[in-house]
Amino acid sequence: xxxxxxxxxxxxxxxxxTFRVTVRGLTAADAVKRTTVSELTLGGLLKHLTRCERTWxxxxxxxxxxxxxxxxxxxxxWSGHDFEALLASYDEAVRATDEAVRTASLDKLVALPPxxxxxxxxxxxxxxxxxxxxxxxxxxAGHADIIRxxxxxxxxxxxxxx
Numbered sequence: 063x064x065x066x067x068x069x070x071x072x073x074x075x076x077x078x079x080t081f082r083v084t085v086r087g088l089t090a091a092d093a094v095k096r097t098t099v100s101e102l103t104l105g106g107l108l109k110h111l112t113r114c115e116r117t118w119x120x121x122x123x124x125x126x127x128x129x130x131x132x133x134x135x136x137x138x139x140w141s142g143h144d145f146e147a148l149l150a151s152y153d154e155a156v157r158a159t160d161e162a163v164r165t166a167s168l169d170k171l172v173a174l175p176p177x178x179x180x181x182x183x184x185x186x187x188x189x190x191x192x193x194x195x196x197x198x199x200x201x202x203a204g205h206a207d208i209i210r211x212x213x214x215x216x217x218x219x220x221x222x223x224x
Contacts, residue, residue, distance in 0.1 A: 070189070081199060084216075095213060104210060121191065
């Protein structure tokens with residue numbers, strides 16, 4: 063691995079850790095509660111981030127496109143009962159993404175699946191995909207922090223240092 067790859071994965075894993083701290087100690091009942099005017103829930107965000115990881119791993123490993131579930135409209139909703147299983151699914155998706163990134167060159171261009179918003183996308187480098195995952199995870203970690211604070215007053219920033 064290169065220093066750049068190490069640093070990119072370090073930052074991505076730091077954002078993932080921040081998200082995981084935010085959802086630490088939740089029950090399934092907590093994970094489905096809406097605490098703001100948004101439709102977002104902590105379970106829905108976790109489901110979405112899991113799907114993001116799986117989608118990008120699918121793309122990185124150049125499997126047939128598009129990845130399963132990429133265009134599902136329920137990406138931000140979760141009404142399940144087993145929050146621990148959802149967390150385990152996220153951890154599994156994270157490991158698969160990290161493995162796919164570690165075995166690829168950051169400069170490698172990867173074909174993207176067509177989507178309604180971009181039927182003929184340009185390929186992206188593995189580097190850009192990792193940067194996208196960092197942004198996506200950080201953005202949703204911020205959403206999760208607001209939802210969690212409204213839920214029970216927990217601050218993710220304070221919880222990072224507990």
